[in-house]
Amino acid sequence: MQLGLLAVIGAILAGGFVYLTEPLPLQVLRNSLFDQYQRWQPRQYKPQPVKIIDVDDASLARMGQWPWPRTRIAELIERLQRAQVAAIGFDVIFAELDRTAPKAMLNLWNLPPAARNTINSLPDHDAVMAEALGKGRAIVGFSLDQDGAGSKLPSRSFSVVTLGESPLPFLHGFSSAVTSLPDFEMKASGNGALTFVPDADGVVRRVPLFLKLHDQVLPTLVSEVLRVAQGASNYIIKTSQVEKTGIETVGIGKLKIPTTPKGELWVHYTPAVADRYIPAWKIFSGEVPAESVKGSIVLVGTSAQGLMDLRLNARGEVMPGVEAHAQVLEQILGATYLERPIWAGSIEALVIVVGGLLLGILTLVTGAIASAGLAALMVVGMSVGAWFAFSRHGLLLDPLTPSLCLIAIFILASVIHHLSTEQKQRWIKQAFARYVSPNLVSYLVQHPDDLELGGHRRQCSFIFTDLAGFTSLMEKIDPAEAVAMLNAYLDEMIAIAFRHQGTLDRIVGDAVAIMFSAPVTQADHQQRAYDCALDMHAFASKYAAELNAKGIPFGQTRIGIHSGEVIVGNFGGSTIFDYRALGDTVNTASRLESVNKHLGTKVCISEATLAGCSQADVRPVGRLVLKGKTQPLMVYQPCMTALSSQAPVAEYVQAYSMLQGNAEDALFAFEVLATNYPEDPLVRLHLDRLKAGQAGELIVMAEK
Numbered sequence: 001m002q003l004g005l006l007a008v009i010g011a012i013l014a015g016g017f018v019y020l021t022e023p024l025p026l027q028v029l030r031n032s033l034f035d036q037y038q039r040w041q042p043r044q045y046k047p048q049p050v051k052i053i054d055v056d057d058a059s060l061a062r063m064g065q066w067p068w069p070r071t072r073i074a075e076l077i078e079r080l081q082r083a084q085v086a087a088i089g090f091d092v093i094f095a096e097l098d099r100t101a102p103k104a105m106l107n108l109w110n111l112p113p114a115a116r117n118t119i120n121s122l123p124d125h126d127a128v129m130a131e132a133l134g135k136g137r138a139i140v141g142f143s144l145d146q147d148g149a150g151s152k153l154p155s156r157s158f159s160v161v162t163l164g165e166s167p168l169p170f171l172h173g174f175s176s177a178v179t180s181l182p183d184f185e186m187k188a189s190g191n192g193a194l195t196f197v198p199d200a201d202g203v204v205r206r207v208p209l210f211l212k213l214h215d216q217v218l219p220t221l222v223s224e225v226l227r228v229a230q231g232a233s234n235y236i237i238k239t240s241q242v243e244k245t246g247i248e249t250v251g252i253g254k255l256k257i258p259t260t261p262k263g264e265l266w267v268h269y270t271p272a273v274a275d276r277y278i279p280a281w282k283i284f285s286g287e288v289p290a291e292s293v294k295g296s297i298v299l300v301g302t303s304a305q306g307l308m309d310l311r312l313n314a315r316g317e318v319m320p321g322v323e324a325h326a327q328v329l330e331q332i333l334g335a336t337y338l339e340r341p342i343w344a345g346s347i348e349a350l351v352i353v354v355g356g357l358l359l360g361i362l363t364l365v366t367g368a369i370a371s372a373g374l375a376a377l378m379v380v381g382m383s384v385g386a387w388f389a390f391s392r393h394g395l396l397l398d399p400l401t402p403s404l405c406l407i408a409i410f411i412l413a414s415v416i417h418h419l420s421t422e423q424k425q426r427w428i429k430q431a432f433a434r435y436v437s438p439n440l441v442s443y444l445v446q447h448p449d450d451l452e453l454g455g456h457r458r459q460c461s462f463i464f465t466d467l468a469g470f471t472s473l474m475e476k477i478d479p480a481e482a483v484a485m486l487n488a489y490l491d492e493m494i495a496i497a498f499r500h501q502g503t504l505d506r507i508v509g510d511a512v513a514i515m516f517s518a519p520v521t522q523a524d525h526q527q528r529a530y531d532c533a534l535d536m537h538a539f540a541s542k543y544a545a546e547l548n549a550k551g552i553p554f555g556q557t558r559i560g561i562h563s564g565e566v567i568v569g570n571f572g573g574s575t576i577f578d579y580r581a582l583g584d585t586v587n588t589a590s591r592l593e594s595v596n597k598h599l600g601t602k603v604c605i606s607e608a609t610l611a612g613c614s615q616a617d618v619r620p621v622g623r624l625v626l627k628g629k630t631q632p633l634m635v636y637q638p639c640m641t642a643l644s645s646q647a648p649v650a651e652y653v654q655a656y657s658m659l660q661g662n663a664e665d666a667l668f669a670f671e672v673l674a675t676n677y678p679e680d681p682l683v684r685l686h687l688d689r690l691k692a693g694q695a696g697e698l699i700v701m702a703e704k
């Protein structure tokens with residue numbers, strides 16, 4: 001017990017270590033669970049003042065390939081500004097000069113001086129766009145990377161106020177930036193990072209509000225559009241002052257936004273919603289009423305396949321990258337947050353420690369059954385609780401890691417308990433040496449109190465088999481060879497019985513006795529006996545045929561099946577005893593086996609067994625009065641295979657039904673069958689009886 005408890009404590013410590021280190025496979029499993037929550041219950045779309053101006057495939061088809069001239073972008077900005085939108089955020093980086101500008105074209109065209117002067121006097125496209133940006137409420141973007149190229153810092157038009165420790169250690173850090181043109185950054189009202197930090201599987205589950213470049217805190221596009229839309233000039237970042245675990249909230253104007261310790265927001269995705277998008281070409285064509293976007297935050301991005309700004313979201317759907325920004329903005333404006341609370345880790349760790357200790361001790365003391373129930377209850381309870389927290393309160397709790405730890409502890413403690421009980425059961429296993437059937441051994445291991453003399457009444461089924469002509473075979477071939485063939489035969493016959501959960505009652509020479517529904521009660525014991533007998537017959541027939549083909553006269557197997565009440569239990573004395581069944585049912589099954597040689601059949605099954613078989617293809621033999629019996633027993637022959645030498649069941653049954661009527665009609669029917677099927681033993685049996693003047697279906701056996 002002490003060693004087992006130490007092992008359980010060690011497993012708990014190992015589970016805690018895995019929980020704290022969070023290896024990548026565990027992160028993937030946890031994220032997959034959180035993703036499944038979103039598939040089951042996505043966020044319901046409720047319209048917020050957030051729109052996406054979509055440079056989609058239709059816009060490219062109508063207005064030309066991307067990138068568009070900066071004058072066209074300037075026109076888009078001015079149209080949106082006239083519609084009095086709250087802010088315009090570009091999910092596009094304008095890092096290079098416009099290649100369609102007049103001065104850029106002069107370097108490609110060979111024009112006369114007058115034409116060159118005319119074109120040179122045209123307004124510069126980038127200057128036109130910069131002027132449009134300068135009219136207010138527009139935010140350009142930049143990207144951050146780790147490759148070291150482009151070390152220029154993006155321009156800043158804000159200040160960051162920190163409450164608590166510096167947020168820099170907690171933010172995702174980068175070493176380089178690709179920015180928009182300096183004139184654009186200077187004229188724009190804001191400048192935000194467009195960079196996502198997807199998980200290892202490429203899924204965008206969180207969108208950061210701030211990122212870090214060297215020692216600078218930089219806002220993302222989401223933060224900047226919220227700041228510009230409210231006319232705010234600073235950010236307030238609050239970090240945890242007690243546990244120093246990271247960022248707690250971000251203040252932007254009137255908004256107080258809860259974040260992850262790294263300053264991110266979990267995205268609770270909605271299904272795809274067409275109302276979120278406005279094709280860009282409709283803005284230029286004037287088909288969008290100004291009232292539909294007035295006061296809204298608009299994000300300019302692209303869903304066009306060729307522009308490759310596509311991302312994978314937590315619902316397993318491909319979406320334009322700009323939609324992740326839009327969905328986060330919807331959540332913030334609607335105050336519908338998806339959070340993994342700071343206390344989640346403590347609760348999950350506590351479950352691993354307390355639950356693991358409780359489960360481990362219970363498993364060591366009681367074994368697998370009760371502790372498995374507790375483990376299942378814990379796992380189900382955590383799963384239901386986590387789902388409730390998500391569906392009702394938008395909380396992300398992880399039942400997966402604690403469940404895996406508890407299952408590992410349960411398995412370890414179960415193995416330890418099993419090993420510790422082996423010594424206690426050794427004396428029982430020594431007693432089992434006198435038993436043969438595995439199901440009997442298993443039963444008595446679990447019920448050692450049954451290792452006592454005595455018996456009890458039970459309904460059982462029995463199979464008796466015997467091998468014809470084996471004694472004469474022993475005289476014809478080498479005894480060692482005959483024994484080897486017999487052992488192979490018996491080994492498979494017994495294996496078939498065990499596959500049907502039968503118990504080996506006894507082996508007498510080449511004969512085998514199998515019982516069903518003892519020691520373990522089997523409600524379907526009659527069906528099991530029937531199916532087992534058919535499999536035994538199939539094997540024995542094939543085995544004999546293979547040996548006969550080799551010139552070895554191995555005989556056919558006769559099988560009898562009967563069911564009824566017997567006394568089963570341990571019989572013997574204090575020195576040695578045997579588990580077996582006693583009663584007339586056993587004797588009757590043995591007689592049914594031996595009566596096959598008089599009937600010419602291979603398998604006989606009683607009506608008592610057949611009554612418990614749901615599907616049995618049989619034909620009647622007759623009402624037999626066995627040797628030494630006074631009461632007739634209805635007996636049947638299973639139709640194992642469609643032998644050409646055997647009369648069809650329907651024709652045979654029709655002839656058999658005539659036995660109770662006119663004897664001449666019955667005789668004629670069986671004569672016809674005998675002519676067509678001269679090798680059918682039952683046809684020959686009844687024909688001979690009818691010729692001898694015996695009518696009806698009652699057959700009195702004069703021999704065993």
